[in-house]
Ligand SMILES: NC(=O)c1ccc[n+]([C@@H]2O[C@H](COP(=O)([O-])OP(=O)(O)OC[C@H]3O[C@@H](n4cnc5c(N)ncnc54)[C@H](O)[C@@H]3O)[C@@H](O)[C@H]2O)c1
């Protein structure tokens with residue numbers, strides 16, 4: 084097994100503190116850290132794709148190092164696994180491995196597996212420890228960090244879940260080599276989001292280095308580690324999302340509305356693509372409100388385009404619905420507090436802020452312009 | 457509305473501290489306290505029986521006092537509602553009321569509704585506040601206090617759930633007037649359990665006052681309040697059940713085994729009846745091991761009998777299975793840590809303790825004697 088030293092990003096959450104290990108082929112080091120958790124037995128949850136590509140090798144490495152892993156729990160790939168039915172089956176399958184309360188659940192997969200298995204870990208025996216082994220770029224830079232877990236309801240995405248921090252995150256960037264190009268691009272939208280939120284410098288660096296990030300050079304490790312650091316900082320300030328953590332929703336209010344409009348049909352739009360459009364829109368809207376320079380909005384859009392990400396309503400295959408439909412989908416978002424519209428807007432690249440009480444008419448006018456542009 | 461001043465039992469859990477209100481017809485005071493929580497909207501969950509007996513009046517009282525209550529979420533009565541399917545429906549029904557994250561769920565019912573609705577509140581929108589309005593004696597003295605919520609899996613009872621403390625518990629003892637006699641008796645087993653754990657005095661008091669407790673005199677309020685205080689004390693010492701809280705399982709290791717053996721068929725055995733047998737057994741077993749006086753075991757059994765509760769394996773309608781079956785059911789219990797048997801035993805009435813590493817052969821021999829006695 085080739086193995087190397089990981090970058091370590093600490094998440095200092097007091098009694099719930101943990102480390103994120105980032106690097107190429109760091110499984111060996113990851114297993115050492117898992118052993119330090121004092122684990123008796125491990126239940127590993129993964130999806131069909133990741134199972135056939137990576138599970139065998141990882142389970143063997145764990146077993147070779149004396150960690151007792153039960154037969155893996157394998158769920159169908161894709162968002163539809165974030166359902167009550169798959170959650171119930173996952174909990175039962177974890178229980179069937181006869182893990183006890185001090186034991187461990189490992190979530191090996193993209194954001195879907197992380198959210199689902201993390202939630203199952205939160206509720207099986209009223210809470211088991213779990214380790215995230217994110218295998219998609221999106222999961223490595225976003226969903227595996229911060230402790231939000233959950234599933235979808237017919238009433239909306241992520242409406243049922245738990246705050247449950249992992250005990251460790253192992254982000255092996257080599258595992259992204261098998262990720263489909265489209266998923267890599269989608270995850271990349273979340274990477275540059277961190278630059279857009281509060282680091283102009285990181286955004287500029289991404290503009291220069293994105294090819295190496297995609298190709299799997301050391302820049303990939305740096306980008307993942309920076310993203311995790313950025314997310315961890317926000318999470319430590321506001322673990323339960325009562326304030327600041329909302330900044331991470333930059334691009335997501337527009338984005339979620341579009342996902343809802345295409346009925347979460349991944350063939351049309353995956354999450355990161357919706358976020359890419361949302362990021363471009365958040366900057367164009369900010370420019371329109373006179374908050375940020377039009378140049379900045381243009382620069383954001385140009386970079387998203389150059390990596391092959393969508394940036395406009397017109398880019399949604401099959402159409403993004405009417406302005407009314409988008410507005411309606413937006414106000415159903417759970418981030419809408421007591422009826423008022425909250426957006427994450429920007430005063431420039433790296434200068435995002437939470438804008439409360441936005442005027443619905445302004446949003447409508449903006450969308451109308453977007454639609455006709 | 458007749459209304460009176462409640463007894464108040466505080467549960468000082470720091471940021472999760474709350475009060476338990478106990479008394480006859482205290483709904484008025486309860487509503488005042490709910491209003492103090494600063495609630496915008498309430499989703500009320502109840503079961504069919506309690507719904508037809510009490511829900512209308514309670515919803516009206518809330519509404520008359522300016523609390524906005526959505527149409528109640530009604531689940532079937534009985535243990536079978538602690539399932540994945542009813543949980544999913546309950547979450548969706550709560551979401552359909554359009555409550556938001558700062559809003560409130562009220563659990564109006566026995567332990568089943570409390571465990572189910574409390575769990576739903578723990579996971580809808582990753583955690584909503586909730587108020588327990590326990591309507592069975594068991595729920596008032598046990599399940600509504602302490603924050604354990606959950607459902608059953610095919611692998612066992614309460615294996616999926618969350619620690620989620622309520623914001624308030626309203627135990628209106630008048631509501632017990634409609635409770636079937638058998639359920640009242642079953643709940644009473646948990647009441648005297650508190651005496652058996654650490655208060656000889658309370659047990660003696662129960663022996664003298666049980667008729668008034670059943671009849672609904674002020675002794676009922678006292679018994680409920682004492683029980684809540686006793687439970688709260690343990691919970692405050694050990695919220696997440698890493699140690700001391702296990703004392704509350706006095707009578708439950710034997711009891712759970714019997715429930716499992718009758719396949720949770722309430723026609724044969726309800727939880728409190730199983731606990732009653734378990735309490736008598738724990739004392740007889742303690743006496744057999746020379747830990748407590750035979751007299752004490754006799755006294756416990758006599759009191760259980762005098763209120764009409766079962767005390768022996770032979771009392772289980774349809775039989776309690778073989779000694780092997782009981783032992784097997786016992787070692788499946790989730791309280792069995794890494795294979796060793798842990799029991800709550802007693803050095804006398806009010807002198808219970810956690811006994812680790814019990815010899816399985818001793819338990820087997822005891823059960824054999826019980827069986828042949
Ligand atoms: N919890 C959070 O804080 C948070 C944050 C953002 C997003 N999310 C959630 O994350 C989910 C999206 O995550 P995602 O984009 O990773 O989706 P995903 O888990 O469905 O993965 C995308 C696809 O890539 C495949 N895949 C994953 N890793 C692979 C690999 N190494 N090689 C080959 N194929 C691989 C998967 O099987 C799947 O088909 C959404 O449900 C979203 O709600 C959660």
Ligand SMILES: NC(=O)c1ccc[n+]([C@@H]2O[C@H](COP(=O)([O-])OP(=O)(O)OC[C@H]3O[C@@H](n4cnc5c(N)ncnc54)[C@H](O)[C@@H]3O)[C@@H](O)[C@H]2O)c1
Pocket residue numbers: 503504505506509533534535538565566567568569571591592593594595598599600601602603604605613614631632633634635636639727
């Ligand atoms: N969370 C905890 O800490 C904890 C502790 C002990 C028990 N429990 C759980 O509690 C459950 C048992 O609770 P339970 O005994 O209250 O069962 P329950 O909720 O099923 O109630 C028993 C029966 O009484 C009916 N009922 C309730 N209140 C009534 C009233 N005022 N008038 C008329 N009928 C009424 C119910 O509809 C039901 O048919 C079990 O699932 C057990 O696991 C939980």
